[in-house]
Amino acid sequence: MTTLISAILFLPLLASILITLLTRPFKKISATISIAALAASFLISLYVFYITGTAPAKLEWQWSLPWLELGGLKLEWGYLLTPVSLVMLPLVTGIGTLIFIFSLGYMQNDKGWSRFFSAFSFFAFSMLGIVLANNFFQLFVFWELVGFSSYLLIAFWFEKDSAAEAGKKAFLVNKVGDIFFLAGILLLWYVSSAEPASRTLNFLGLTAGLSQAGASSAMLNLIGFCLLIGVIGKSAQFPLHIWLPDAMEGPTPVSALIHSATMVAAGAYLLVRTYFLFEMLPLVLWTIGLIGVFTAVFASLIATTQDDIKRILAYSTIAQLGFMILAVGCGGPAQAIFHLITHACFKSLMFLAAGAVIHILATQDIWKMGGLVKKMPVIAFLFLIGALALSGLFPLSGFFSKDAILELALTHNKLFFTLGLIAEFLTAFYTGRLFTVAFLGNRSHETHRNPLVITLPVAILAIISIVAGFLPVQNFLSAHAAHTNFILSLGVNLLALAGLALAFLLYRNCTTSDPLASRLGLIQTVIKNKFYIDEIFDLMIVKLQNVWCSLLNYFEKLAVFGISERAPERLADKLGQVVRVMQSGSLAFYALCFIAGLTLLILMEWFR
Amino acid sequence: MIPPFQALALSILLMGIGILGVLIRRNLIFILLSFEIILNAINLALVSFSQLHGNLDGQVIAVFIIAIAACEAALGLAIAVFMFRTVLSIRTDKINLLKG
Numbered sequence: 001m002t003t004l005i006s007a008i009l010f011l012p013l014l015a016s017i018l019i020t021l022l023t024r025p026f027k028k029i030s031a032t033i034s035i036a037a038l039a040a041s042f043l044i045s046l047y048v049f050y051i052t053g054t055a056p057a058k059l060e061w062q063w064s065l066p067w068l069e070l071g072g073l074k075l076e077w078g079y080l081l082t083p084v085s086l087v088m089l090p091l092v093t094g095i096g097t098l099i100f101i102f103s104l105g106y107m108q109n110d111k112g113w114s115r116f117f118s119a120f121s122f123f124a125f126s127m128l129g130i131v132l133a134n135n136f137f138q139l140f141v142f143w144e145l146v147g148f149s150s151y152l153l154i155a156f157w158f159e160k161d162s163a164a165e166a167g168k169k170a171f172l173v174n175k176v177g178d179i180f181f182l183a184g185i186l187l188l189w190y191v192s193s194a195e196p197a198s199r200t201l202n203f204l205g206l207t208a209g210l211s212q213a214g215a216s217s218a219m220l221n222l223i224g225f226c227l228l229i230g231v232i233g234k235s236a237q238f239p240l241h242i243w244l245p246d247a248m249e250g251p252t253p254v255s256a257l258i259h260s261a262t263m264v265a266a267g268a269y270l271l272v273r274t275y276f277l278f279e280m281l282p283l284v285l286w287t288i289g290l291i292g293v294f295t296a297v298f299a300s301l302i303a304t305t306q307d308d309i310k311r312i313l314a315y316s317t318i319a320q321l322g323f324m325i326l327a328v329g330c331g332g333p334a335q336a337i338f339h340l341i342t343h344a345c346f347k348s349l350m351f352l353a354a355g356a357v358i359h360i361l362a363t364q365d366i367w368k369m370g371g372l373v374k375k376m377p378v379i380a381f382l383f384l385i386g387a388l389a390l391s392g393l394f395p396l397s398g399f400f401s402k403d404a405i406l407e408l409a410l411t412h413n414k415l416f417f418t419l420g421l422i423a424e425f426l427t428a429f430y431t432g433r434l435f436t437v438a439f440l441g442n443r444s445h446e447t448h449r450n451p452l453v454i455t456l457p458v459a460i461l462a463i464i465s466i467v468a469g470f471l472p473v474q475n476f477l478s479a480h481a482a483h484t485n486f487i488l489s490l491g492v493n494l495l496a497l498a499g500l501a502l503a504f505l506l507y508r509n510c511t512t513s514d515p516l517a518s519r520l521g522l523i524q525t526v527i528k529n530k531f532y533i534d535e536i537f538d539l540m541i542v543k544l545q546n547v548w549c550s551l552l553n554y555f556e557k558l559a560v561f562g563i564s565e566r567a568p569e570r571l572a573d574k575l576g577q578v579v580r581v582m583q584s585g586s587l588a589f590y591a592l593c594f595i596a597g598l599t600l601l602i603l604m605e606w607f608r
Numbered sequence: 609m610i611p612p613f614q615a616l617a618l619s620i621l622l623m624g625i626g627i628l629g630v631l632i633r634r635n636l637i638f639i640l641l642s643f644e645i646i647l648n649a650i651n652l653a654l655v656s657f658s659q660l661h662g663n664l665d666g667q668v669i670a671v672f673i674i675a676i677a678a679c680e681a682a683l684g685l686a687i688a689v690f691m692f693r694t695v696l697s698i699r700t701d702k703i704n705l706l707k708g
Contacts, residue, residue, distance in 0.1 A: 585707025587639075587700040591630050 001048070002063045005079045008044050008089060009128045011037040016121035024114040034117035035100045038124055042093035049086055062134050062204055072196050073189070080134035080203055084272055084337055088131045091341055095261050095348055096124050098457035102352050103253040105454035106359055112156060116251070119156070123149035127262045130269065136185045136201040139270070143181070143234065146263050147174040153258060154250040166246040173243040177233015184226025188277075191215035191223070207276040224277060224284035227270070228291075235267025235321045238295045242534055244318055248310040252355030255310060260317045260351055261344035268324040268340050272333040289329025289412075293419040296322030298531075300426035304433060305514070305528040308364045309354050312434050316390065317347055319423060326420060327405045330412040339401035342468050346389035346398055349461035353383035356454050357438070360447050366434060367512055371443035378455060380439045385462045387435050391428040391496040394489070397469035403489050410488060424492060428499025436507040615656035622649035636691065636698040640684045647677045 015037035023029045052061070064078030100120065107116055126149050129142030148171070155167025185201065192206055193199045193213050200206060231237070236244040247259050258264075271278065271288070278285055296319045303315035320343045327336035356379045357372060358364055373380040389398035402424065409417040506515065514524075526532070584590075622645055629642025651670045658666025688698065695702045 583707060585704035587703055588631055588634070595627060595631065 001051075001061070002079070004044055004048055005063070005081070005132060008041045008048070008093070009079075009125065009132055011041050012121040012124035012128065016118045016125060019114050019118040019121065027113045030114040030117050031100075031104055034121045035097065035104075037121060038093055038100055039097045041124070041128070042090060042097050045089035045093050048081075049090060052081070052086060060204065064134060064202070072199060074200065075137055076135055076202065077138060078134040078202075079132045081132075084269070084333075085131050087337065087341065088269065089128070091344055092124070092127050092131060092262050095344055095461070096257055098460055099253050099257045099348060099352065101453055102256075102355070102457040103251075105451045106253055106355055107251060110251075116153075116156060119149060119152040120253075120257070123153065123258060123263075127266070130266050134203055136188065136203070139273075140178075140182060140185060143230075143266065143270075144178060146266060147171060147178070147234070150174075150247070150258050150263055153254040154247045156250055156254065160249070162246075163249040166243075166249040170243040170247050173240050174233050177230045177240055180226045181230025181233070184223045184230065187219065187223045187226065191219055203273060203276075210277065211280065220277070221281055221283055224281045225287070227274060227277070228284060228288060231267035231270055231325070232291065233267075234270075235264050235325065236318050237267075237291050237322060237325060238298055239533065241295065241299065241318050242537060245311050245314045245530070248308070248314050252310070252351060252358060255314070256348040256351035256355065259314065260347035264317060264321055265324070265340045265344065268321065268328065268336050271325065271328045272337055275328070275333045278328070285329050285331065286413075287329070289326050289409075289416050292322045292325030292327075292329055293409075293416045293423065294322070295319065296326065296423035297419050297426070298322075300423050300430060301527055302530050303430040304426060305524060307366055307514075309358070309366050309369075309434065309438060310351075310364055312366070312430060313347070313351055313354060316427070316430065317343075319427060320347065320390075322423070323402065323405055323420070326416060327408060330405075330408045330416065332405070332408040335401070335404040335408055339405055341471075342389070342397035342401040342465070345461055345468050346386045346396070346465040349458060349465055350383060350386035350390065352454075352458045352461065353379050353386060356450050356458065357383075359454065360450065361445060366438045367514075369438040369443070369445075370441035371445070372439045375445055375447040376450070379450065379458065382455075382458045382462045383439065384435060385465060387431045389465045391431050391500055392424060392492060393496055394493055395466075395469060397465050397467070399489075399493065400469035403492055406492060407485050407488055410485070421492075421495060425495050425499045428496040429503045432500035432503025433507050436504050437510065440504075440508070609659070610656075612656045612660050615652055615659075619649045619653035619656070622646075622652065634699050634701055636688050636700055639700065640681065640688065643684070644677065644681065647673060 012034075015033045018033055019030045023033065061081040062078060064076045066074065067077045068075040100117070103116065103120070107113060110116065123146065126142050126145035130139055130146060133139040133142060151167045151171040154170050155164050157163045158167070188206070189199055189201050191213060192201070192215075193209060198209075200209070229240075233240045244259060244264070248255055250259075278288070299315045299318035299322065303312050303319065306312045306315065320339070324336045324339050324343070327333070327339060357369065357376065360376070361369060363369070385396065389396035392399045392402040406417065406420050406424070409420050529535075626642045626644075626646035626649060629645065630639055633639050633642060651673055654666040654670045654673070656666075658664060658670075691703065692698055
């Protein structure tokens with residue numbers, strides 16, 4: 001079993017290394033290695049799923065290798081398989097394989113072909129590392145690696161300034177979250193046990209021992225908040241969501257895999273993995289729920305005003321991640337993972353379909369699209385499936401997962417439930433807007449057929465999006481049975497239909513610009529500019545920082561420089577001036593010195 | 609015989625003139641000339657000391673000094689010629705290339 005898991009984890013890494021070192025000039029071989037490795041990982045994870053079939057909810061398989069021991073700090077390398085990770089493995093590898101195949105068509109003429117597949121494989125390795133890690137330290141290492149892979153891939157077309165800037169921004173914003181995450185990990189280690197010798201970072205060890213460790217409630221809450229900030233950074237929640245829309249500068253397969261299905265879901269995954277800690281902290285859970293639902297509403301609102309298809313999908317991802325986080329905050333990690341799975345399917349479906357459109361039309365502006373349902377019917381239909389799943393219509397998968405979350409919120413916190421409903425309505429609205437403007441209408445374009453490598457993965461994802469709702473994920477993940485509230489389900493469906501219908505009616509005949517822009521005026525401008533959050537950050541961080549740095553620079557020139565460099569400089573100068581008098585250059589003066597010295601010597605001799 | 613006291617007094621006077629000449633003169637030839645005066649003053653002093661002591665030691669040294677003075681004069685004039693070729697003047701205040 002250990003070898004199987006190691007194979008799942010290391011095959012993509014091996015592919016990445018091989019491509020980087022050996023096969024860079026050979027495009028076909030690079031792609032084959034990359035796809036084969038990930039497909040193999042997928043098959044192995046299916047096999048693992050199969051052989052652990054019995055009593056999955058109780059599964060807790062761990063393998064660990066002690067790695068480093070430094071005076072009480074014991075670091076280990078290991079794998080932990082619980083139902084959650086068992087479910088995530090085929091998800092990451094399966095969707096990854098489909099997206100890799102898509103990239104064969106999408107990245108066709110790109111000169112960075114091998115670099116792309118190498119970085120993508122490396123990302124797969126890092127993500128699988130997060131899924132399989134059995135202790136906080138290893139998780140953190142892979143967490144950072146995922147951020148690094150994301151940076152490589154966002155800034156893939158690095159000759160473009162905006163792409164390079166976006167990569168930098170993603171990495172830095174992630175880093176803010178990561179610093180708090182690390183602080184949380186260290187604090188957790190410190191309080192994990194009453195005796196210093198048995199402190200641990202192991203998940204199972206902590207689950208068992210944390211409640212007896214005698215840590216103060218304040219400390220545990222602090223740790224919870226620190227870990228939460230790490231999640232906010234990685235999963236692009238408010239206020240650290242600013243990197244995700246900019247991350248759309250990367251190629252569409254990157255957006256599909258990393259920024260909708262896997263990496264950003266790592267935050268939700270962390271919350272679920274460490275739920276044993278959050279269970280004990282009601283205040284932190286409430287904050288988690290609040291941030292989740294607030295982000296959902298916030299991002300959905302912004303998504304209704306954007307013009308770039310990928311940006312709309314990016315804000316949609318942020319909002320759906322908010323739903324996942326909301327689920328955890330309301331005490332339902334199983335529901336969160338369920339939504340993670342369905343979201344991964346239909347969001348990557350939508351991204352890939354959008355990618356197919358972008359590949360053909362070479363534009364990302366929805367107002368330049370339109371009428372695509374005539375020219376690209378297959379893609380349009382598949383995108384529609386994704387859109388309906390996103391809106392949460394029965395019987396597509398999105399309905400089941402979202403309904404589960406809303407049901408949880410209903411019993412847990414009425415405010416969260418109301419905001420969740422608002423977010424749901426807005427989701428349906430912007431999805432309808434996107435589909436109506438981009439696909440319906442009467443425009444005609446120059447198009448050619450998409451190659452099969454592009455259409456097939458999209459089709460497969462669409463099929464999965466339809467059936468995934470019927471998978472007994474919740475029963476698999478937790479001991480509680482999922483109950484359904486039919487009135488709520490009906491209500492949610494009607495709400496979604498209302499949102500879609502409203503969008504359809506509003507945007508049916510608009511082909512060039514948004515009619516709401518003129519009607520709502522200032523509000524529309526504020527929302528469209530993303531509530532100026534980026535500008536606020538710029539002001540706070542960049543400008544203030546510049547002022548502070550100029551101050552420090554002046555101080556350094558004055559004091560530090562002055563003392564250590566200018567003062568000896570001036571001293572040497574003055575001394576030199578004194579001695580310089582002797583070098584008059586005049587022969588007579590030299591002769592005088594001669595004679596005076598000689599006279600002095602004689603006198604000394606005479607008086608002795 | 610010239611009384612030694614007077615010879616020594618002359619020697620001191622000549623020495624003084626010579627030293628002053630070296631220090632004050634700006635013409636290189638005159639500096640060399642003054643330097644010869646110094647050497648001659650020394651010779652005079654040595655010879656009168658020889659007379660005082662009644663042996664020939666002083667005169668022997670004086671002969672040495674005459675020979676050395678001749679060599680030194682030759683060298684000095686050679687340097688003067690080179691200096692003139694460089695600076696195109698024999699005034700010592702024109703040599704200030706080493707002024708720092």
